[in-house]
Amino acid sequence: MPATQPIPDSSRYQSTRLKALSLFASRGFSTVSMRDLAKHLGIQPGSLYNHIESKEALLFxxxxxxYEQLLHGARQMQRRAATPAEQLHGLLxxxxxxxxxxxxxxxxAEYDSHCLASEQQAHIHELRARYTQLLVECVEQLTGQPAGNSRRAALNGIVALLNQLPAWVEAPEMSPTARHALLRDMVLSALGGALRAPQD
Structure with a gap:
């Protein structure tokens, strides 16, 4: 499914996207009405469609x-890393x-994807599956064995953990570097458990 085409005047559109993103993330997409969005953008409700195609198209x-950014970063790691371990750690x-x-x-992505149309949800699911497959390939290269169904399920859970964990861990007393190290250690601990679990 092709990406939504930007509306002309890209600088104005990027500003609209960022403001809408902030509102959707803070209040939840489903609670934001078109009137709310127009007010947040500082425009009249009747002119909203001059700025966006639709609320759902913008969410998509x-x-x-x-997910395109996640895939891009993972592919860069694949090219740069010298060993499977470096590749896996680089991806995380x-x-x-x-x-x-x-x-x-x-x-x-984690809390509002269900608001998308079924075709849009299918496309996002495909992108996430591609990303998870890159993680699976890293693990297979590291262990030297194909991942069975239970390990694939565990790695899919690791992707969910990576997506959600930073929002769960509130540690204002820690420096950004220390917090990042804590998050990395927590993910690596979960990954270690997934790798120790018996294969199918």
Missing amino acids: ELIEEL EAHLRLHASMAAHFRL
Whole structure:
């Protein structure tokens, strides 16, 4: 499914996207009406469609953007890493770093994807499956054995953990570096458990 086409005047559209993203993430997509969105953007409700195609199309675009960024970062790690272990650790690090810069996107992806049309949901599911497969391939190269159904299920859970964990761990007394290290250690601990679990 092709990405939603941006409305002309890209600078204005990018500003609209960022404001809408902030509102959707703070209040939840389903609670934001078109009138709420128009008010937040500082425009009349009747002119909203001059700025966006639709509320749902914008949500789809934002979630799609997140998974495209995740896939891009994972593929870069594949090219750069010298060993399977470096590749796996690089993928996890890239995911956590992206969460730091796209936290609102992750919020929408995890909690509001169900608001998308079925075709849009299917496309997002496909992107997530592609990303999970890259993680599976990293683990298979590291262990030297194909991943069975139980390990694939566990790795799918690791992706969900990566998507949600940074929002769960509130540690204002910690430095950003220390918090990142804590998140990485928690993910690696969960990953270690997944790797120790018996195969099918």
